[in-house]
Amino acid sequence: QVQLVESGGGLVQAGESLRLSCAASGNIFSINAMGWYRQGPGKQRELLAGISSGGETNYVDSVKGRFTISIDNAKNTVYLQMNSLKPEDTAVYYCAAGVYSGGRYVFNAWGQGTQVTVSS
Numbered sequence: 001q002v003q004l005v006e007s008g009g010g011l012v013q014a015g016e017s018l019r020l021s022c023a024a025s026g027n028i029f030s031i032n033a034m035g036w037y038r039q040g041p042g043k044q045r046e047l048l049a050g051i052s053s054g055g056e057t058n059y060v061d062s063v064k065g066r067f068t069i070s071i072d073n074a075k076n077t078v079y080l081q082m083n084s085l086k087p088e089d090t091a092v093y094y095c096a097a098g099v100y101s102g103g104r105y106v107f108n109a110w111g112q113g114t115q116v117t118v119s120s
Contacts, residue, residue, distance in 0.1 A: 002026045002109035004095045009114030012085055020080040022095030022111055033100035034078040035107060036069060038091035045094065049080060052100040085118045
């Protein structure tokens with residue numbers, strides 16, 4: 001069992017930056033990957049970025065070059081640095097944890113989400 005708590009969301013203007021945090025607790029040993037999802041108004045949940053224990057990262061095209069996922073193992077915390085934010089980035093952002101194998105993520109733990117709103 002892994003518990004995840006997101007933080008760092010808020011209201012920012014287009015072009016500004018924001019860093020989200022996700023603190024993990026519980027059976028941390030059982031996971032080797034973490035990721036960030038988002039769900040915009042009227043849209044399905046979308047995987048944005050993932051990172052494996054080996055440091056391999058993957059990003060969806062819409063955020064590639066703007067968002068960076070990283071891990072602080074000492075704090076059991078995953079971060080999502082978001083730069084050059086756009087209004088279309090507005091969504092609830094969710095942290096996830098699980099395993100990475102064969103080029104795919106299989107997440108089995110989810111946070112409750114943090115709201116990110118980007119204004120023009």
